[in-house]
Amino acid sequence: MRSLRIVAVFCGLICFLSATSNGDNWPGWRGPNRNGVTSDAGVPTTWSATENVLWKMPLPGIGTSNPVVWGDKVFVTASEGRDQGELHVICFDRNSGRERWHQRLWGTAPTLFYGRSGMASPSPVTDGQRLFAFFGTGDVFCFDLDGGLLWQRAIADEYGPFENRFAAASSPLLFEDKLIVQCDHYGASYVIALDQQTGANRWKSDRPEVWLSWSSPQLVPSGDRVELVLSGSEKLDGYDPRTGSRLWTVRGLARECVPTPVVGHGMLFVVSGPNGTHFAIKPGGSGDITDSHVVWKNDKGTSFVPSAILVGERYYLADDKGIGSCLDAHTGKLIWKRRFGDKFTASPVSADGKLFFTNEAGSTLVLDATQASYEEVARNDIGEEVYASPAISQGKFFVRTAKNLVCVGIK
């Protein structure tokens, strides 16, 4: 009896270690640091539609939200129906792909939408206790990790329907005890902070001067404070994430912004396009800091949809048309430029010294990020179209294709 107990404890320990030790979770849009980069190791660099595919599960609708991984759970959102008002939040088992729970909900105010993403462009986010899912219908849902609904906000019902020709796509972020959602559209735009426990407003900051954008908010440390950064409507705005008061503005972005800024080396790296400009900006200051805080600019090779990625001293981007470029993060000078092939919607990710660029045809180009020169490691075709950004967690590469969720790992 005693030996049985020891075996059980040992097995439990093995299970716990396998669930927690092999790198990071991927808790929201673009991973643990909201920049596509994880410290995860052991991620496969080669796969195909069959090779190194651990499991593959069909999805009930469309969406470009990235999979979110926490422990042994993988969360995905999707939408379907004529107006894409049927919303899905699904939890899969990370190890087997088995569906653990599936919540079906109504979107309260569907809008026009993009045929590839429907109402499920924003990625959900989790703190390991709750999962927050925002949809293009203007609904925010909060669940416990077993799928129990805790609260819902129909913010488009409360503050007016989103006027958005491709449906809202901004992925919310967690800051302290708040969930922050950027709601830029043709109507009355705003950024809103909801209480994670109750869903009630903590603050709401109106943005009457802005119009449609699909970019996601970002947080950046600046001295002894943290700043909330929103791009959209030809500018980048810094806010106090505790109060929602506006701190500073940088002018010069594109009219409609999609990429999410990334943070590193004490700077913000912002891209918007096409035919736009890359900016490296020092956060901080107040008022219009365009002339005082822009460190460098580069107006070549900007993207409309994909976000950029910062790995070490280099800043990489694949634009929508498939042109990849690498800039020096400190100067903005071009290091190399290559045609990657096909178009890109997904944003790149990085782990284990590798960069992963997945194009719309479903081919992932793997590059060696430790080299300053262009060093191709592999090209892996998953065999299906891909518009969502991948996730990396615990040695696995999760690809949301147009129809399936695929878990890639070393068998």
Place this chain on the structure above:
Amino acid sequence: MTWIAGCLMLVGLTALDPPYDPAPHLAVIAKTGPQGEGSVAAKVARDELAKHGIEVLPQLLVAMDTSNAVAANWYRTVYEEIVARELARDETKWPIEFFKEYVSDAKRVGRPRRLVLGLLDKLEPAFREKWLPTRLDDAEFRYEAVGLALAAGDRAAKDKDQSAAKTEFRKAFEAARDSTQVTQAAAKLKSLGESADTVQHLGLVTEWWLAGPFDAPKKTGFAKVFEPEEQVDLQTKYRGQDGAELTWKRHHETDTLGQLDLNKQLGTTREAVGYAYSEIDVPREQAAQVRCGADDNCSVWLNGQKVFGRDQWLNGTRFDRFITPIQLKAGRNTLLVKVCQGPQHKDPEVPNNWSLQLRLCDEQGRGITFKTIESGR
């Protein structure tokens, strides 16, 4: 002996328990609202409701017939849980007739009706095929029913049965409210030699008097009041952009969806304002909607009262983009529309559209009946 008696008493008490009444728990969920209000209590109520089975579904579905979107989703989580559990059992006695009545009641909110139709697909797969074609006047299922009528017409046309094809296409045309289906049905009828007036069907305003361009630099046009907003006199001459003399010009729009291109009618320009004016005669006082879209933006006055205006730029004309309830009086009604044209996009390849589409319809999207008054003639 005492133990046996105790058990019997317990069984007896249990048997006497009144059946579960879901009403109090449903009422708790009904109180959920903005700001996440009522969520904690709703979660408790939801969990209690979900412990029960098929017997709570009728009351649950009645509760789901609500415009409270937040409460509806709480109810739905209960519905999904109970239905999934009951579907896994073989012996469930589903209230099929209640479901059929519920799904057929067009006065109920559409969302839960559609949910029940999905359940009926599993319980009685033949139901949808027979039922759906009958829903041509049902706002929730009209689109699918019209689609079936169009498909039936196509099949008849393929079989060279022109009479049946005409009947199906006419049925589709009369029932359709979606502009794409309206134009599809009209085109099919016309291909068979039948007439179909999309303009009248959708209530599109296509008879206009136009004046412009008025000068409005730096996006001032939306707020600036030009003379036509103070009074419309079709004989008046105005001073327009670059000092040009402007008069009202009669225009009949021939586009099948009433899309008016002001660049063509008033001249290609930028940073300007144009006006479109119409007078219509309606047979009776009625509630209606004005549905419009414009590039860059529009403001609408009905009988001299501003009923719509949205200060937006570079956003494109889209069918039915803006919907505003209005009250039309019997007889003559005047419509004045102001359409702003902004500066050229910084990318010279982006076309600088200047356009308007406007229609008058009921809340289901069927055009109201009106005649244009030939003012100024």
